[in-house]
Amino acid sequence: MSLVSHEPWYGARQLQDNINQLFTGLSTNDSSGVTADWIPTVDINEFEDRFQLYADIPGVNPDDVDITLESGVLTVSGERFAQAARDDEKIVSRRAERGNGRFYRRFILPESVDSEKVNATHRHGVLEIVIPKQAKAQPRRIKVAG
Helix, strand or coil: CCCCCCCCCHHHHHHHHHHHHHHHHHCCCCCCCCCCCECCCEEEEECCCEEEEEEECCCCCHHHEEEEEECCEEEEEEEECCCCCCCCCCCCCCCCCCCCEEEEEEEECCCCECHHHCEEEEECCEEEEEEEECCCCCCCCCCCCC
8 A cells, every 4th residue: 555645736737837838938038948959847946045946957967067147147058968879779669758959048036146156066967056145235323423
């Protein structure tokens, strides 16, 4: 006997995500898809002191990933290469569901991020980007000299 978690709204949420991806892919200022061959899925978490971004990029060599932060826009791009058959093997049947080629994602960040301290790691096919927030300026009382 096994227990299965039941989430009644999962199907509706998945449908909404698919519709959002469809319409996002058609916009001219798209954050991902127009110039990409495939789009990695991304989770973004916000904490009091940082943002954490997780991108699923299995099969992508970290050397083939480019991350830039310019004018408040974080860009993650790279390439996943197709798995080639050995020269002495002939493919009899093929089913290809994993995307190959270039990927491209853009994220507009708030002004509160500390762009000098952004770092990225790659583990088990997941790219993690940590984006610290700047310390908030505290109001101070100014004494009037007399």
